Every structure is written in structure tokens, then in C-alpha cells.
Amino acid sequence: MIVKKIRNTKAEKPKAWQIGDLVDYIRFPHNRNPREKIEYADGRGFLSATHTGQKVEMIALARESVHSDMPVQHWMFSWQEGEQPTREQVEEVVDMFLEKMGLTGHQTVYGVHYDTDNYHLHVAVNRTNPETGKVVLPFNGLDIQEAHKLVAHIEGRQGWASEENSMYAVLENGELARRRTAREIKPKQAALDFEHATGEKSAQRIAQERGHSIIKDAQSWAELHEKLAEVGLRFEKKGSGAIIFVGEKAVKASSVDRAFSMGKLCKRLGEFEEGTYPDALGKIAPEPVSSVNLEAWKMYQEEFAGGPKRAGTAGNAELSRMKERHRFERKKALSHLAKYGLPVLNIARHCLMAQQRAERLSLRSGRKKVRGGKPRFENWLRSRGMEKEANCWRYRAAREVKRNAPPPAERREKGAEPMRELADFRKYADAVNAERYRVTCIKMEEDGGKKTFILDKKGGMTRGFSPDELEAHIPEMLRFQKRGENIYYTPLSDDRHHILIDDMTRDSLKKLQEDGFRPAVVLESSPGNYQCLLTIPRQGTEFDRDVGNRITERLNREYGDKKLCGCIHPHRAPGFENRKPKHRREDGGYPQVKLLFAERRECGKALALARRIDHEYAEETEKRKAERRTFPMPDFWPGDPASAYYAHLENIRRHLTIEDYSRVDAMIALRLRSNGHSRENVEETIRTCAPTIRETQTGRNWQRYAERTADYAFGPAGDRDLERNERYRELWRKIERTEEKEQRIRMK
Structure with missing residues (x-):
């Protein structure tokens, strides 16, 4: 899932025009693009229930x-291909977004579009x-950073897939973690x-x-010019910047790497010196960007070699013929309508212009050409059946990862040299007997801060690594450790609990064992500090x-950390170092996490x-079902709206699970209005009764709350x-008549 804050590119237009155009697009996207469809749309914070009324408001x-040129912001949330949110999930996303941005109650118009393979939500909110x-x-x-955090929470709550390079992730214990990845040198989006x-490497990628x-x-x-000439590249200064020629194509040097701007290179290499390049440097032959469909790509290149200009000319000629035909149609059709007056003539002009514009758009979109007049490689493949x-080409990234990944046997052979960390993991994994393992890397800062990311190359937040997959990543984890990272494991199983007891002393560990608990793994995370894992089977109940x-x-x-309450929790990885700043020794080293005990067994007492x-839990559930929850209800006279409030509340509880009491209050207020209670009585009833049904009291302004509910x-x-x-x-x-009868019976 991704989020974008859409920039305003029409600032020169009047404020009313910009807002009206945005709201119209969200509700009626097909008016701008016939292929774009609306799945669901709604608005909040308005008095009017119509589209025009909400736009005017x-x-x-x-x-x-x-003091604000444009107080209305435009945001977009997009789901991955194959994911389709329900209306309830869309409403929840809007709720979470407005709450995160502190805009709850503000005017908001939103709609879900599906003009592409990805469903996406447009949100226009008035700040x-x-x-x-x-x-x-x-x-x-700085709201875009917070929006990325929000996306991680939405993915974790609703179960959507995460993007491969997402900025944040939600851990199993609910904590939000920043993904730290090494800076990757890759082409810009236009080159991608x-x-x-085309399936062809861009000039930017070749330069990189x-x-x-x-x-x-x-x-x-001199060294820079000489070595670039050997690989067929040329470096030149242009104005105050620099460009790299890949054959005949020019690429900005700073787009290859931000460190290659002319200013930064001059600081490193001194004042710029021109280089001499041989005349043999010419055009570079196209290179495939992927090995997927390589033979078909070669056929595609041969078919359009030397012919891009003719293809482009043919397309332009077809468009020119269409425009000429349109001019003739306008002249012929409109000449007969002049006698009916200017209003009729203007209507005919408008309708004919819209029809011809759609026809030209259909021609342009149907050709789907890319630079040089070639059709898209994927479309070319489909046109040939x-x-x-x-x-395969569309999803080539996943195929290349799978193709390039060596099998577990080969990985073990390449890493055959003995590693303490690998040996400890094998003993640990055999004792814990988990199905998969999450690897978390945390860097501790001197000021107490920390940066976290999850080592999971698949991009999923709940998958983890199998034991063989984790073994293949041990060398990478060692590199992270040298970089200052702390390595943690989290065992994950569908049919077993892995109970972590953290921050134990030698005495508490001894007392745990004396009390009859049998841990499968005991770790010394730092000198005098211990962690242990108990394994028990799940009961298979709800x-x-x-x-x-x-x-x-x-x-x-x-026995351990009094603050720890989550069953799925990371712990120190045996064999790796505890790189907390407070544990740093005088020689600059860190203590190793020792595997003191490892044996596959289940703890009978914990079971x-x-x-x-x-x-x-089962008894408590049955008790709640048998005994309905009652709320304090004084002796009201028949017909009193407060008595009706509690009667409606009991009715709602019988049919719904109450999660949002504000929504329940709104439902009751609507029922009271339907049954003839006045606005003043409804407002006073909400103000009086709403606080009594909350389990915890808050500092809410109940008078203002009651007014909004009555509104x-x-x-x-x-x-x-x-x-x-x-x-x-x-x-x-x-419901109210029944309550009145019960009141009369009680009075008798």
C-alpha cells in the first residue's frame, strides 16, 4: 500500500475553481477520463447531503x-494489484487518516477509483x-512522514501487503518500526x-x-576521463553542471548519483579539466534490462530496428486525416443549424466538439506508443497471442528473485566455513522448534534512541524465515552487526506458543526452575542478565x-520484566553481540549473547x-452471555427520554457488538427523534446519559458532544x-412502548 500527497499544479486558478474541479473529479472521474470508474464515494462534515451542496460548502x-492560498489538500492511498477494499475498510482508512492528521470533523470528500489494476482512494480534506x-x-x-506511518498501521490492521521498500513496518508486538535500508543506486522513475x-536498459542505468x-x-x-572512455562513456561540463554521454544520449551526472554533481566533484578532484575522447565513441547498442523473455525481446528489437520514425509518421498521418475529417464534419453539420439561432448553434458545437475529442483520445490511447514510436513490449507480446x-514480463521482478536465489544446499556449501553464530542458531532452532523466525535489527543510539528494521526480503510483515532461509542470511546479519546493529530473533508457530521471560537475574532463573518450569532455551543476553523461552502447544480455542x-x-x-506482556516478542540472537552502548567494554568490544542451554521440550507446568x-476465559465468556450487562437506570417516569435512551441501548446491545459508543449515541438520538422527542430533550438526554455508559471517564466536553449529536x-x-x-x-x-409498560408495572 502506498500514500501520496498530490501537489497542487493549478495554483494560478481561483481557489473556488480548484476546489470545485477536485471535488468533481473525486465524485465523477469519468467526466475527465472515460476509462476511470468510481467504486464508492462519500463526504463528511457537511450540512448538505448533495454533491453540489457539499462542494459549495x-x-x-x-x-x-x-491567509491560505489553498487550504484543501489532496491525498491518495493505493492498494496493490489484486487487493480490493470494502466500503467499511475505506471508511476505516478515512477515520484513521483524519484522526492521525488532527482533522477529525473537517470537511472531507473521498472516493475509490479503479481506472487501473490498482484500487486507489482519493481524499480531499479542508484544513x-x-x-x-x-x-x-x-x-x-511534515505530514508526509506521518502518512507513511499511518500506512503501516493500516496494513497491520486490515492485513494489506506492504511495499518492498516501505518506510515503516508494524512489529508483532504492535510497535511501529522504521525500516533502515542501505541507499540503493538505481535509475529515476522516468527511466524505469x-x-x-521497452525492455531496454535506459541510458541512466547504463551510466550507473x-x-x-x-x-x-x-x-x-585525467583518470576519470580515461577510464570512462574505456567503457564507452564521455563526461562533459555543461553550464554550471555536468553531463555523461551514453552514446548519443546525455544523462545528468547528478542523476547517476547525487555525489557526482559538478560542485561536489570539483571539491574532491579540483578545478574541472577537459578530457580527450577517441572519435570511435558512438552509439551504444540496446541492452536488455531483464533476462525474462530474452528471445522475444530480441525479435521485438529486430522488428523495430531502423523503423521508429516511419511508425511515428504513420501514426501522425492517421491523426492528421482524422482532424481533416473532423473539420469537414463541423463545416457540413453546423452550416445547416445557423438558421436556428446562436444558442442552438453553440449547443451543437459543444456536443460535436466533445464527440470528436473523445474520438481523438481513443486513437491516441489505442496506439500506446512509447519513445521512438515503438509499441510497449508487453502490448507487442499480447498482440501476438x-x-x-x-x-511473465509484467511480474518479472518476482521471477528474477526466485531464479537468482541459490538453493539451501548451495548456500550451505558457500558458507561452509565454521561460524559461531550459525552453530548457535542450529542448536537454538532445534530446541525451539518454531516454523519460522523473524529477524529484527535494532541500532541503539548514545542518546537512548533506536532505529529498527526487519530483515525480510519478501516484503511481508508476518512471514519470517524458515531455518534454511535464515541460515543463508547469517553472513548478511554479521555485516549488520559490524555496522552497529543488534540482532533479535522472534520464533513464530501456528500450533505452539514460545513464551519469552526477559530480564532475569541468576536468582530469578533458579527460582523459575525450582518452581517446576522447564525452559527449552536459556540465554545470557549480557553479564548477569538472562532470557529464557518456554514452549507449549496451543489449545486450539478462540x-x-x-x-x-x-x-x-x-x-x-x-520472574522477569514486569512490563513485558506480549507472547510474540523478539529476544537477543545467540552468538551475536549485545551492542547496547552501556555494555561497551574498555577495549571497544561488546559481550556476546551466550546460549547456555538448549533442549527441545515442552513445559508441563506452563501447559x-x-x-x-x-x-x-471460557467461563467468563459464558457468564457474559448469561448475564446481560446492565447500566445504571434511575426510576424515570413513563415517556421520559432518558428511560427511552437506555431501552434503545439494550436493544442495540442485543444485536450489535458495541465498539464505538459515539456511533451508538448517534443511533439512539436518531431513534428518539423518530419517536417524536424534541431536539432539546434529545440533547439533554445525550448530555446526561452518555457519560454513564462509558467504562472509563474522559475529559470530554459533554455539552458540546451532545450538541453535535443532536445536530x-x-x-x-x-x-x-x-x-x-x-x-x-x-x-x-x-421499544419505547414496551419500556413504558415495564415502568408502569414497576410503579405498581
Whole structure:
């Protein structure tokens, strides 16, 4: 999942025009692009329920912000191909976005489009506060960073796939972690688009592959020019910058690497010196960007070798003929309508112009040419019935990763030299007996801060590594350790709990064993500090996750870290170093995490505790089902709206699981209005009764809360929802009549 903050490229237009155009596009994208469809759209924070009314409201409120040229922001969330969010999930994304940005209650228009293979959500939100009229600046303008954090939370909550190079990830314990990756030198997006379209290496990629190391390691201008000439490249100064010629194509040197700008190179190599290059440096033959469909790509290149200009000319000629035909149609059709007057003539002109514009757009989109007049490689394959090859090309990245990955046997042979870390992992994995292992790398800063990322090349947040896969990554983990990283393992299994007891002393470890608990693994994470893992099977009930968390919490409260309460939790990797700054020795080294004990076994006492906790959960669930939760309800007179409030609350509880009490209050307010209660009575009832049903008290302004709830129930949104729920209104009246009868019986 990705998020983008869409830049405003039409700042010269009036504010009202920009907002109106954006809202129209979100709700009616097919008016701008016939191929773009709307899946779902809605709005929030408006009095009006119509599209035009909401647009006028947003424009009117935005005009109040005289100090902001454009208070309405445009955001986009996009899901991966094959993922399709439901309406409830879209609403949840909007809820989380507005809450994260501090814009809850602001005017918002949003819609889900599917003009491509990816569903994407457009959100237009007015940063002008509807109550104060002031413009809110989320996170002082640094909101894109927070939006990436929000995407990680959405992925973790709704289960969407993460992008391979996403900035943040949510760990198993719910903690948000920053992914730290080494800076990768790769072409810019425009060059990548060209490569995807043609299958041919871009000039930027060739310059990076052939010239990056040369320019980086050069000690003088003469050496730089000489070695670049050997690989067919040429470096020249242009204005105040520098360019690299790849054959006849020029590439900005700073696009190859930011360190290769003319200013930075001059600081390193001195004042620029011109180089001498042989005349033999000429055009570089096209090179394939991928080995997928290599033979088909060669056929594609041969077919269009030397013919791009003719293909482009043919397309332009066809477009010219169409324009000539359109001029003739306008002249012939409109000449007969002049006698009906200017209004009719203008209508005909407009309709004919729209029809001809759509025809020209269809011609241009149907050709789908790329630079040089070639059709896209994927389209060329499909036009020849090579659907399988076209799909292979579309998803070539995954095939190349799979093709280039050596099998586990080969990996072990290449890493045959003995490694302490590898040996310790094998003993540890045999004892823990987990299905997969998450590897987490954390760098500790001197000021107490930390930077975290997960070593998972597949991009998924819950997959982890199999033991063979993890062994293949041991050398990479050692490189991370040299860079200052702390290495952690998290065992993951579908049918077993792996209970971590952290931060133990020698005495607490001894007491744990004396009390009958049998750990599978015992680690000395630092001198005098211990960690241990207990393995027990899952019970296979609906309470498995809660049972694991409760056991972890109880055992850690008694023997280890009193703050640890999550069953799935990372721990120090045996064999690697504990690189916390406080453990640094005088010689600059760090203590090793020692594997003191490793034996595959299940802890019988922990299993008995798990069964007891599971039984407690089952009994508590049955008790909740048998005894309905009641709320404090004083003796009200019949017909009192407060009595009706609790009656409706009980009815809602019988049919729904209450997660959001604000939504429940809105539902009750709408029912009270439907049954004839006045706005004043509804507002006072919400103010009085709403705080009594909350399990924890908050510092909320209940008077303002009651006013907002009554505004909804008696406003346009309430009118609309009453119409939608017309079939339930008799049931709502029956609920209050039943309550009145019960009140009379109690009074007697």
C-alpha cells in the first residue's frame, strides 16, 4: 500500500475553481477520463447531503481562510494489484487518516477509483476548522512522514501487503518500526518507466552500471576521463553542471548519483579539466534490462530496428486525416443549424466538439506508443497471442528473485566455513522448534534512541524465515552487526506458543526452575542478565492469543520484566553481540549473547497454567452471555427520554457488538427523534446519559458532544438516515412502548 500527497499544479486558478474541479473529479472521474470508474464515494462534515451542496460548502469555508492560498489538500492511498477494499475498510482508512492528521470533523470528500489494476482512494480534506475558521497545519507541514506511518498501521490492521521498500513496518508486538535500508543506486522513475515499456536498459542505468564506480574511485580528472572512455562513456561540463554521454544520449551526472554533481566533484578532484575522447565513441547498442523473455525481446528489437520514425509518421498521418475529417464534419453539420439561432448553434458545437475529442483520445490511447514510436513490449507480446510471456514480463521482478536465489544446499556449501553464530542458531532452532523466525535489527543510539528494521526480503510483515532461509542470511546479519546493529530473533508457530521471560537475574532463573518450569532455551543476553523461552502447544480455542499473552504477563511479573506482556516478542540472537552502548567494554568490544542451554521440550507446568487460563476465559465468556450487562437506570417516569435512551441501548446491545459508543449515541438520538422527542430533550438526554455508559471517564466536553449529536439527528444527515431506515421506525416505537409498560408495572 502506498500514500501520496498530490501537489497542487493549478495554483494560478481561483481557489473556488480548484476546489470545485477536485471535488468533481473525486465524485465523477469519468467526466475527465472515460476509462476511470468510481467504486464508492462519500463526504463528511457537511450540512448538505448533495454533491453540489457539499462542494459549495467547502468552497465557502475555504474562502474564510484568507491567509491560505489553498487550504484543501489532496491525498491518495493505493492498494496493490489484486487487493480490493470494502466500503467499511475505506471508511476505516478515512477515520484513521483524519484522526492521525488532527482533522477529525473537517470537511472531507473521498472516493475509490479503479481506472487501473490498482484500487486507489482519493481524499480531499479542508484544513479550515469549521468552528474556529483557522487553518490547521498537520505536524507543521511534515505530514508526509506521518502518512507513511499511518500506512503501516493500516496494513497491520486490515492485513494489506506492504511495499518492498516501505518506510515503516508494524512489529508483532504492535510497535511501529522504521525500516533502515542501505541507499540503493538505481535509475529515476522516468527511466524505469522507459525500461518497463521497452525492455531496454535506459541510458541512466547504463551510466550507473558502467561509470558509477569509476567516478566514485577516480583520484583525478585525467583518470576519470580515461577510464570512462574505456567503457564507452564521455563526461562533459555543461553550464554550471555536468553531463555523461551514453552514446548519443546525455544523462545528468547528478542523476547517476547525487555525489557526482559538478560542485561536489570539483571539491574532491579540483578545478574541472577537459578530457580527450577517441572519435570511435558512438552509439551504444540496446541492452536488455531483464533476462525474462530474452528471445522475444530480441525479435521485438529486430522488428523495430531502423523503423521508429516511419511508425511515428504513420501514426501522425492517421491523426492528421482524422482532424481533416473532423473539420469537414463541423463545416457540413453546423452550416445547416445557423438558421436556428446562436444558442442552438453553440449547443451543437459543444456536443460535436466533445464527440470528436473523445474520438481523438481513443486513437491516441489505442496506439500506446512509447519513445521512438515503438509499441510497449508487453502490448507487442499480447498482440501476438503470447499471453503467458506477457504476464511473465509484467511480474518479472518476482521471477528474477526466485531464479537468482541459490538453493539451501548451495548456500550451505558457500558458507561452509565454521561460524559461531550459525552453530548457535542450529542448536537454538532445534530446541525451539518454531516454523519460522523473524529477524529484527535494532541500532541503539548514545542518546537512548533506536532505529529498527526487519530483515525480510519478501516484503511481508508476518512471514519470517524458515531455518534454511535464515541460515543463508547469517553472513548478511554479521555485516549488520559490524555496522552497529543488534540482532533479535522472534520464533513464530501456528500450533505452539514460545513464551519469552526477559530480564532475569541468576536468582530469578533458579527460582523459575525450582518452581517446576522447564525452559527449552536459556540465554545470557549480557553479564548477569538472562532470557529464557518456554514452549507449549496451543489449545486450539478462540482464546489462544489471549492465553499466550496472559501467561507471558504472569511469568514476567513474577520472574522477569514486569512490563513485558506480549507472547510474540523478539529476544537477543545467540552468538551475536549485545551492542547496547552501556555494555561497551574498555577495549571497544561488546559481550556476546551466550546460549547456555538448549533442549527441545515442552513445559508441563506452563501447559497446565495455559489450560487453567483458557478455562477462565471460557467461563467468563459464558457468564457474559448469561448475564446481560446492565447500566445504571434511575426510576424515570413513563415517556421520559432518558428511560427511552437506555431501552434503545439494550436493544442495540442485543444485536450489535458495541465498539464505538459515539456511533451508538448517534443511533439512539436518531431513534428518539423518530419517536417524536424534541431536539432539546434529545440533547439533554445525550448530555446526561452518555457519560454513564462509558467504562472509563474522559475529559470530554459533554455539552458540546451532545450538541453535535443532536445536530446530526435533526440535520440533513439525520433526514437522509431516517429515510433509509423507514422500515425500522415502527420497531423503534415498539421499544419505547414496551419500556413504558415495564415502568408502569414497576410503579405498581
